[in-house]
Amino acid sequence: EDQVTQSPEALRLQEGESSSLNCSYTVSGLRGLFWYRQDPGKGPEFLFTLYSAGEEKEKERLKATLTKKESFLHITAPKPEDSATYLCASESYNTDKLIFGTGTRLQVFP
Amino acid sequence: DSGVTQTPKHLITATGQRVTLRCSPRSGDLSVYWYQQSLDQGLQFLIHYYNGEERAKGNILERFSAQQFPDLHSELNLSSLELGDSALYFCASSELRTGIYYGYTFGSGTRLTVV
Numbered sequence: 001e002d003q004v005t006q007s008p009e010a011l012r013l014q015e016g017e018s019s020s021l022n023c024s025y026t027v028s029g030l031r032g033l034f035w036y037r038q039d040p041g042k043g044p045e046f047l048f049t050l051y052s053a054g055e056e057k058e059k060e061r062l063k064a065t066l067t068k069k070e071s072f073l074h075i076t077a078p079k080p081e082d083s084a085t086y087l088c089a090s091e092s093y094n095t096d097k098l099i100f101g102t103g104t105r106l107q108v109f110p
Numbered sequence: 111d112s113g114v115t116q117t118p119k120h121l122i123t124a125t126g127q128r129v130t131l132r133c134s135p136r137s138g139d140l141s142v143y144w145y146q147q148s149l150d151q152g153l154q155f156l157i158h159y160y161n162g163e164e165r166a167k168g169n170i171l172e173r174f175s176a177q178q179f180p181d182l183h184s185e186l187n188l189s190s191l192e193l194g195d196s197a198l199y200f201c202a203s204s205e206l207r208t209g210i211y212y213g214y215t216f217g218s219g220t221r222l223t224v225v
Contacts, residue, residue, distance in 0.1 A: 032210035043112065043200055043216030044153070051210065087153065091208060096166040098143060098202075098214060102152035 002027045004090050006101035013108050016077045021104045023071040023088030026094075033071050035064050036087040038103070044087055078108045113137070114203050114217035122223045124202075128189040131220045135182055135203030137180055142184040144176055144212065147198040160207045191224045198222075 003026045013019055025033065033049055036044035048057045050066040057064050061082065063074040073086055085103040092099075113136035123129055135142050144156040150176040155168035159178035170176075173191075188195060198221050201213040 031208060032215065034209070036216075039221075041198075041221075043114075043202075043218050046213035046215065049210050049213060089153075091210060096158055096160075096207065097155055097168065098158070098209065099155055100145075100153040 002090060002092055002095065002097065002099050003013060004088055004099055004101035006086075006088050006104050009102070009108070010105040013075075013078055013106070015079055015110050018074070018076045018078070020075070021073040021086055021106070023047065023073070023101055024069060025071070025088075025090045026069075027090045027092050027099075029093035031064055031093045034089040034091070034098070035062075035071070035073055036086045036100075038087055040085075046106045047086075059077075068074055075106070078106075080108050080110055082106065083108045112215050112217060114139075114201060114215050116217035116220050118220060119218065120221050120223075122225060123191060125191055125193060125224055127168055127191050127224075128187065129222065130189065131186040131201075131222070132201050133184045133186070133201035133203075133217060134216070135184070135201070136205075136215055139203035139215070140176070140182065140184070141204045141207055141214075142178055143202045143204075144184070144186050145200045145202070145221075147200060148196075149189075153200070156186070165207065188222070193224050194210050196222055196224045 035047040048064040089100040115134040158166040
């Protein structure tokens with residue numbers, strides 16, 4: 001069964017302190033690996049899609065990378081407004097399902 | 111506004127009752143996904159419809175059912191409600207059967223409270 005596991009569950013950073021979030025996936029026939037940002041009480045907001053190992057995508061202070069087993073979301077010099085839950089999801093060719101991990105809750109303090 | 115409209119935003123109902131949640135996807139989007147988000151379980155995949163046809167099912171309870179209508183809006187029906195059904199219910203839409211090109215767009219959710 002397809003599975004997505006994220007770590008850590010929670011992360012507290014000082015403003016400007018760079019770090020990485022991890023997403024491990026076990027998917028039969030990966031079609032795409034997604035990253036989303038979710039603010040409390042709101043719907044997830046799309047950040048990136050990665051398709052193949054070695055691929056990288058960037059958006060402002062965020063950079064997502066993909067290997068055959070994991071994806072990383074690197075946050076460079078984070079600001080308090082980057083505080084949110086970051087969700088990773090996989091989509092399979094075989095099942096037409098979009099499966100989410102439980103997320104990493106990021107808090108950035110000034 | 112993401113373009114995906116979910117109604118109602120909040121719903122409070124008693125155990126044993128039945129409710130219907132509605133989702134209007136973005137204009138032109140053919141795929142609709144439904145998710146349940148509880149505090150301790152993250153986003154749980156319920157069901158995926160594409161152009162009116164059911165494409166995939168997750169661990170959706172038998173008390174829950176869904177459909178996508180010819181105008182592409184979708185409804186999620188929850189019956190014989192239990193306290194544990196209290197959660198945020200999200201729908202998401204995409205233009206195609208897959209969201210890999212443009213991502214999936216989520217609505218703002220329906221918060222269901224069963225008392």
